[in-house]
Amino acid sequence: MTEQYDLVIVGTGPAGAVIARQVHEQNPDATILVLEAGSDITGVAGEHLVEADESAMNASYDDLMRRARQIEYVKGAVSMTEIEGDGWTPESTGVFPAAFFGHNFAAFPGASVAWNIGGMGVHWTAATPWPYAEEIPDFIDRAEWDADQEVARGLLRSYVGPLVADMDNPFTEPIFAALREAVPSPDPERQAGYMPMGGVARAGAPFARTGPRDIAPFLFDGSAANVTLRTGVLVTRLEQDGDRVSALVTRDLVTGEEARYAGRVVVVAADALRTPQLLWASGIRPEALGVRLNEHATIDGEVEIDAARFGLTAADIPVPPNGEPFIGSYWSPSIGAERPAHGQLMEREFDGRHLLSVGWYCATEIRPENRIEFSDELVDSVGMPHMTVHFSYSDADLAEIRRTQAVQLAAANAIGVFPDEEREIQPPGASLHYTGTVRMGADDDGESVVDTDGRVWGFGNLFLAGNGVIPTALTCNSTLTAAVLSVRIARAVSAAL
């Protein structure tokens, strides 16, 4: 038997949650089914880890970093199972390196996927900087983009200010002043300042980071009778009838039981790697599928804050409430082609040192050589098509990385003394912001997978959402940009219903 719904969404990360929220609001009577491969990671589905347990977010992040470092040691390896025991099991939850599932990500070793309700949206740091200049798709009407961006900022609860409402931090203004001088901007709106963060600043408590549950509470708490969430079920295939998806086939990851669902409209929001994987598995293989994988290069670093330089002492360092790892979160925005790179700077105390992490993301060229190759013969550890990633930096990328390192150096030296060993270019994939694998385009010219409404070219009822749809080379963290596009796509889905 095939259960029938108006809309079926695959994936409960921020993109799936934005689609569910918007369509439910615009079409309150529509029946919506959301299918999610992952299971519960906390007692409250879709809630950000920082809310569940004060140490859970840090533990999850440390775990991810540990695994990413392990991948560094085995760059040439195809599988992680040798160093991680038996690897993934249906009971595993959390964020895992893609290589963990048997894929060949030797050229993109930092890449990871979330395997839990809420996707990466329950783990994320929640930085929500907005895109600028070339980062905004030129084929979208600017007024429409701006309006959708405001809606997306509202949904992610994007906020600009101190992380803890009642915590005075005498270091903030001197840090801003130092950064503004070291990394100047001709546009007063693009000066160094607070990093926009998705969440709510509270008094005496950690910053309440936005999880998918905050975006679409009814999806997770069962409060809407016509909205259903099924978890622990992997969508393995989209069946087609002419230009329509006629059914979604799922497999229960524990029992192995198969089921079929039909939606008048289907939206796949299963991340930038597994969305194209599912299309490939279903025989939906447009020329641009998995091609033009893009990621900003990640240049990390950490500098000890020189308090004396700002007329302050160690006694002035504020102590954040239990469970809040950061004292402050700051932003040095990109300014377009002149400096297509942005800094995410996090202030914290660690091991008795007062530190500012000086991470910079710089845009890289969009090139067809950077792509995911799917296999017709090999499968991953859950039986989906095996992926090999081809990825390298062009000469222009390497030059941009060097330029960005000089920006990072200037910024860090304005805060303290920046030792060489604290500067590091992260392996490709490590930003977790991969884009372009199912990119949006204005024309069906072989360089895009979806039209400007997110509808797969040639299909009547199949839409895609998430980072993979983003068609531009971003400097900024990708989630807000993907959410802006999801607001747009949800509008088209509502109209189609």
Ligand SMILES: Cc1cc2nc3c(=O)[nH]c(=O)nc-3n(C[C@H](O)[C@H](O)[C@H](O)COP(=O)(O)OP(=O)(O)OC[C@H]3O[C@@H](n4cnc5c(N)ncnc54)[C@H](O)[C@@H]3O)c2cc1C
């Ligand atoms: C530690 C960490 C920090 C981060 N910090 C930031 C940040 O500060 N700012 C920022 O912008 N971004 C950040 N990110 C990235 C951000 O979380 C992602 O951009 C965002 O979650 C992507 O949303 P999504 O809904 O497209 O995908 P995801 O959140 O990955 O959700 C996809 C969902 O689809 C499900 N799924 C996949 N395949 C199938 C299938 N075949 N069947 C059923 N379900 C399936 C998955 O289980 C998953 O739940 C961070 C990520 C991590 C892990």
